[in-house]
Amino acid sequence: MTIAATLEKLTLFEGFSPADIETLANRAHIRSFPAGDALIRQGDLDACMFVLLSGKARVTFHAPGGSREVAVVGKGDIVGEISVLTGSARTATVTAIEPVSAIEIDKPAFSDAIAGRKPLLEHIASIVEQRRAELAHVRQEAEHAEATSSGSFLERLTRLFS
Numbered sequence: 001m002t003i004a005a006t007l008e009k010l011t012l013f014e015g016f017s018p019a020d021i022e023t024l025a026n027r028a029h030i031r032s033f034p035a036g037d038a039l040i041r042q043g044d045l046d047a048c049m050f051v052l053l054s055g056k057a058r059v060t061f062h063a064p065g066g067s068r069e070v071a072v073v074g075k076g077d078i079v080g081e082i083s084v085l086t087g088s089a090r091t092a093t094v095t096a097i098e099p100v101s102a103i104e105i106d107k108p109a110f111s112d113a114i115a116g117r118k119p120l121l122e123h124i125a126s127i128v129e130q131r132r133a134e135l136a137h138v139r140q141e142a143e144h145a146e147a148t149s150s151g152s153f154l155e156r157l158t159r160l161f162s
Helices: 003-008 018-027 081-086 107-114 118-161
Strands: 029-033 038-040 048-054 057-063 066-073 093-096 100-106
Touching: 003 018, 003 048, 003 100, 018 100, 018 107, 029 038, 048 081, 081 107, 081 118, 100 107, 107 118
Parallel strands: none
Antiparallel strands: 029 100, 038 093, 048 100, 057 066, 057 093
């Protein structure tokens, strides 16, 4: 299957014309990552996204209380799109848990494809809002877990030393 054929099947690219998809596909690259390599690191300011073609990767959110697995992604999943679309730092780390092959799309290519196209921008904005809400929920759960574990630790210390 070609890069263009893969992209046109994905929700993120709904509304793109065949010419837009082809232009984007011509500017994309196939990347390979061995198991254990990071495709994306939380906090980085990279400007590309990946569409997984094969393999699986773990999405991990790092919080003060420790790391938390958010998801395991595989064929057809997209990672890194929030940073490309918003210019913000990476919100999670994505690490290959088996060899991964992925389409890499950089920000300039994506920007050229959507520039000045309000319907595409609206569609993409709704997807980004959904992803951000999911991440906010994960952050909130991680903060709650940290607060709960701190409280129970304090209770244990109080019992032990009272």
